[in-house]
Amino acid sequence: MTMRLDYLSIFPGYFDVLDISLLGKAVDNGLVEVHAHDLRDWTHDRHRTVDDTPCGGGAGMVMKPDPWGEAFDGIIGIEPDPSVHVIFPTPSGIPFTQSAAQELSTVERVVFCCGRYEGIDHRVIDYARTMWTVHELSLGDYVLNGGEVAALAITEAVVRLIPGFMGNPESLAEESFSPGQERLLEYPLFTRPVSWRGMDVPEVLMSGHHGRIAEWRREESLLLTRDRRPDLTD
Numbered sequence: 001m002t003m004r005l006d007y008l009s010i011f012p013g014y015f016d017v018l019d020i021s022l023l024g025k026a027v028d029n030g031l032v033e034v035h036a037h038d039l040r041d042w043t044h045d046r047h048r049t050v051d052d053t054p055c056g057g058g059a060g061m062v063m064k065p066d067p068w069g070e071a072f073d074g075i076i077g078i079e080p081d082p083s084v085h086v087i088f089p090t091p092s093g094i095p096f097t098q099s100a101a102q103e104l105s106t107v108e109r110v111v112f113c114c115g116r117y118e119g120i121d122h123r124v125i126d127y128a129r130t131m132w133t134v135h136e137l138s139l140g141d142y143v144l145n146g147g148e149v150a151a152l153a154i155t156e157a158v159v160r161l162i163p164g165f166m167g168n169p170e171s172l173a174e175e176s177f178s179p180g181q182e183r184l185l186e187y188p189l190f191t192r193p194v195s196w197r198g199m200d201v202p203e204v205l206m207s208g209h210h211g212r213i214a215e216w217r218r219e220e221s222l223l224l225t226r227d228r229r230p231d232l233t234d
């Protein structure tokens, strides 16, 4: 299965980075195909205008619905198709989680709509919901200038889960937030040299005693989770 990823943005250059490293490899071996589009290509005025003042007043500018609608028509089509998943990264979205990434990794087509300014005219999202499967997703409670960086983060989380993408799928199973992992943060990791700038690798990890090592790692995960993410221990 090849996943098609489309990105709609006034800064399509953000997505050139997808040609690099693992994601680039996924493109080379046909696991994903990536298409970035400039929203301004669907404007018709000399200034290629994509925004206007908010109805009802307020600060900043809002992205006009017209270019989005015409871009949707050109990129996705005018017939409803619930198999197309349209993602609007937004601070007012539902929290993006590993389980959402897991679900999206089985989808054949994802379209990212990257808003700028104060946001996109809400009718764009309402229209998209009549046509496709829409996800309004937040990465966390902080402010970005637009959806592009969020779209890249969501892309990486999703594409790495596509079967055949990661050389060693077993490594996925042990990660934090992987299904089956009770919600614990990953224990501290070490590699050679055993002694570095006066700091030594914990002895237990050099003992070769797998039972004790597993016990040490679990204890470290529990301590870390209790300290940093008490919300995960509920």
Ligand SMILES: Nc1ccccc1-c1cnco1
Pocket: 089, 090, 091, 115, 116, 137, 138, 139, 140, 141, 142, 143, 144, 145, 146, 147, 148, 150
């Ligand atoms: N702040 C933003 C501005 C524009 C598009 C997404 C976001 C976002 C997504 N997750 C957190 O913030």
